[in-house]
Amino acid sequence: MLGIVGTINPNKGQHVAIEAMRILIDRGVGVQLIIAGVSGDDTYFEKLREQVNQASLIGFVKFIGAVPDSVEFIDTLDLLLVPSFDEALPTVILEAFSLGVPVVASNVGGIPEMIEDGSSGFLFQAGDAEKLASCLAGVICDKRLLENIAKAANEVVRNKFNLNVSNAQIEYCINETLSQ
Template structure:
């Protein structure tokens, strides 16, 4: 018999690593617990819960709504929820007030995906954080930030738990060639940048780097894969591509449900974010057996050992990014070595099955 009732909460309207992690948590934890899910109406997560029975859809209009908190509190009591597991930082006020308004007073566990940059020592934040039982931090750096910025007397206990990537089915050479044919890669060196299209993710750095690489007459094609968070930003990127006459070298693919296919087809996968808290795409690419080049900032520093399991380029420096791409373009042996050792490290330290088992154990003890 399943002895605990868990409510997974993510009212974010977007669809990225954070939201998909919530969906994966729900699937994995439901093996051992009774899991319910609260998501926002018309959010992109709805597609991932289409056939779920234990789904609660809420209308979210602002960071805090008393009406929403009351509805959540009622649901908590009806389903006898023991633990609320939230993922999106903006959900904290609604979840905390729902806990206070409920009769059951469930434990709150937050998996924190975003960096913390300022002190939470005002009355409002003290009220919120003293009602959270545990903050799961996805990197050591993030755990240090939480310990630094939340006063000790109201700080929830912190646990380090890296995100994980699942073991992907590897395509054979024929399947990869067929996929590349559809993309019209031909005999070009293929570079991929996968993730939400917004300025923070740094797609513009790749375009600037590609301009330099084209000037050197290197046969490279770059594929930008992901959903556009801002049509205005996407248009700026496309105009930059036209301005630099890179229409044949830089291609926009849009959102894909098969990112692992792209990763395996690529010679190199990039992570160009300004300061990524973790960098899930990085470990996914490593697990798919592809060499990675990433910005030397944020959680990536806990994933990549420079020149061993991947390459690091100077944060926000597109000239250095271009040099690192060129390095792997010219050195097949190094690229294959980085891909092999990167895959090995990702299997050992960032396997989703291992990480979810740790999460499961944590929920059993709360």
């Protein structure tokens, strides 16, 4: 099961994920997308619903509204999608990494600093539904690859985004500066 969590807005790229789902279903890849979050733009949300209906994806794409705990939601997923057009450093990726849930995300903002493409996750050009679909098709069918990505992602969050590690690095830099 694939999932997206966050406010439903055009800049979050849910429409790209829905188009990628259409491509996957047309190719015979059976998968489901769950979109969690509240509407930040009702016009856009209605366009998403229309997109799902027109592409005959009603059984494959579900909108579930707000979730009380994003971590619990992410933990139910096989893959987290972050198809945004702009992001700084989305904590949802770190939450997924800490749970061992692989992430496929657009290569915008700080996301490429979080994900090493093909190692700790997968990146695609924002807005490129075809590339997203190809990436998803490759990983959905390869359980070993998913496991390896999940392990690498968990290492990233433990080593690169760990508060204790960061504090130790800062302390080292301060001590080096003071000793000069």
